[in-house]
Amino acid sequence: MTTHKIRSSSRRLCCVCRAPVRTVLRLRRLPLTGIFVEAGSRRSERRYDQALGLCPDCGHAQLVRALDPRRIYDGTYEHRSSSSALARRGNDYLAAFIQRIAAKRRFARALEIGCNDLYLTRKIARRARRVLGVDPIWRLKRPPPAPANVRVAADYIENVDLDAALGGAPDLVVSAHTFEHLEHPARTLELLVARAAPGAIFVLEVPSFDTLMRDARFDQVFHQHLQYFGLASMLELIRRSGARYLEHTLNPDYWGGTLLIAFTKQGRPVRAPRARRYTPAQVQRRYAVFRSKMRACKGMVSRARNGVVYGYGAAQMVPVLAYHLGSDLSELGAVLDDDPARQGRGW
Numbered sequence: 643m644t645t646h647k648i649r650s651s652s653r654r655l656c657c658v659c660r661a662p663v664r665t666v667l668r669l670r671r672l673p674l675t676g677i678f679v680e681a682g683s684r685r686s687e688r689r690y691d692q693a694l695g696l697c698p699d700c701g702h703a704q705l706v707r708a709l710d711p712r713r714i715y716d717g718t719y720e721h722r723s724s725s726s727a728l729a730r731r732g733n734d735y736l737a738a739f740i741q742r743i744a745a746k747r748r749f750a751r752a753l754e755i756g757c758n759d760l761y762l763t764r765k766i767a768r769r770a771r772r773v774l775g776v777d778p779i780w781r782l783k784r785p786p787p788a789p790a791n792v793r794v795a796a797d798y799i800e801n802v803d804l805d806a807a808l809g810g811a812p813d814l815v816v817s818a819h820t821f822e823h824l825e826h827p828a829r830t831l832e833l834l835v836a837r838a839a840p841g842a843i844f845v846l847e848v849p850s851f852d853t854l855m856r857d858a859r860f861d862q863v864f865h866q867h868l869q870y871f872g873l874a875s876m877l878e879l880i881r882r883s884g885a886r887y888l889e890h891t892l893n894p895d896y897w898g899g900t901l902l903i904a905f906t907k908q909g910r911p912v913r914a915p916r917a918r919r920y921t922p923a924q925v926q927r928r929y930a931v932f933r934s935k936m937r938a939c940k941g942m943v944s945r946a947r948n949g950v951v952y953g954y955g956a957a958q959m960v961p962v963l964a965y966h967l968g969s970d971l972s973e974l975g976a977v978l979d980d981d982p983a984r985q986g987r988g989w
Contacts, residue, residue, distance in 0.1 A: 648690060649710040651825075656697035657704050657869060658828055658879050663695035665706055666922045667860070667929055673965055674714055675864050676958040678987045687961075687989075694863055694870070694925075701919030702875030703851050705868050708825050714865055726981075732896040733762040736818055736847050743889060743904045744769070744814070744843060751839075753812035755799050756820030760788055766816060767792050774808045799830065804837055811839040818847040819900075822867045831883040835907055842907045844885060848876070850892060853899030855920060858932040861963050862897065873901060874917035880905045887914045936966045943973050950975035956984045964989075 656663050671689040693706040749770040757763045757775025767773045773792045775785075780796035788794065795802045804812060815834055821827050834844070851872035854862050863870070871879070873890065880887055880903070889912070890903040943951055953960075953971065956979035964971050971977075 648688075648713050650690075651708045653695070653704060653706055653708055653825075653868075656700060656702050657826065658702040658875050658882070659697060659700040661697050661699040663697050663702075663704065663706070664922050665693050666696045666703075666925045667694040667863070669693060669863065669965075672865065673961040675866065675961050678956075678984060678989060681986045681988060683988070690865065692863075692865060696920065696922055696925055697875070698921075700875050700878040701872055701917075702878070703870035703872070703920075703925075705863075705865070708868055709865055711825075728896065730761060732847075732893060732900065733765070733818060735893045735896065736816075736845070736902060737762065737765040739891060739902050739904070740766070740814075740816065740845050743845065747843075749812075749814040751808040751810055751812045752814040752816065753804065753808065753834075755815070755817040755834075756823075757794065759786055760792070760794070762816070762818060763792055764789060766814070770814060772808055774802075774804070774812070776802055800833065811837060811842070813839040813842045815842060815844045817845075819849070821846055822848050822869045822871065825868055827869055828879055828882060831879060831885075835883045835885050838907050840908050843888075843904060844906065845902065845904045846876075847893075847900055847902045849897045850899050850901040851875070851920075852901070852918065853892065853897070855925070855928050857898045858928045858935065859898055860929050860932045861959060861966055864959065864962050871901060872917065872919070873903075873915070874919045876901060876903055877914050877917055881914075886911050888912055890915070933966070936968075940967045940969060953977035955979055956981065956987075961989045 654663060669692040672692040673687055673689045690709060694703060695706045696703050752766050752770035752773045754763050754766055754775045757777045760775060763773060763775045767789045771791060774795060775792060776795045776797065776799050778796060778798050780794060785794040793807060795807055815838055824830055848871045849862060851870040877887060885905045885907055886909060888904040888906055890901065892899045892901060951974055953974045956977045
């Protein structure tokens, strides 16, 4: 296993408020995730030094190093909503949250950023006259069939002419699990708010740094997720974009608790809730708890001498879990998964 050379950029200023960030964790030779290979593949594992930074001003956490996205999303990175029961349930939860926020309102033009395989897009299309799904994953592949009122743009949102693609400014903007991947989320959201119609509703979903800290789940820190939003930093992001907070909730069954938040370009202001910010010492103490759990888990597996031990779930994140366990998972006889596309494959 070697550390490959790759172009990267240093990110020493907070991506939300531009204050200097402090490095709180160093993750040397952290592997990439989401890359499945055929059994017996001689492809070497790709590992890169990484670190987690924390902003003392707004509480935002972010990776200190951004790897070249052309390398970490090189066509082998696999995530499709429809192939994951967990992702489908998460999208269903988000659709229900949109229903609660929008009630009976119907939209003229809806925009989904990071439309993936259109699972959520089809739900949005039921309440909008036109829908545009934006996702660069379809640059080299044909997107799946879509309803007649749906159009797909295979590009990054910054490059899309919304007036040409939608016929006007969007009045509903939805993004599920995309903003954590963006290198410049504040710039992107400011652009979207400026382009949106007056009174437009925005709904974002991101993994929650608050639940990551609560549950000590530092296996959720990996190269593809550049941003780690807590409620505090998300509220700051919204405020700086010029939008107004409406409501938020947590989906407790997805990633330990994902943050869903709604806001609007205009309208009556709603008092934002109080939100917790963490200190570097608090992050490091929770990381120590996580490391202790990993040692205990590895010890239990190593002591299981009465039969073959099986892993359950061929998740994309397994390489990071193995990294923190300090194991190549050779203790396992096999990993069981209900996705036939992963039969006979590994990481």
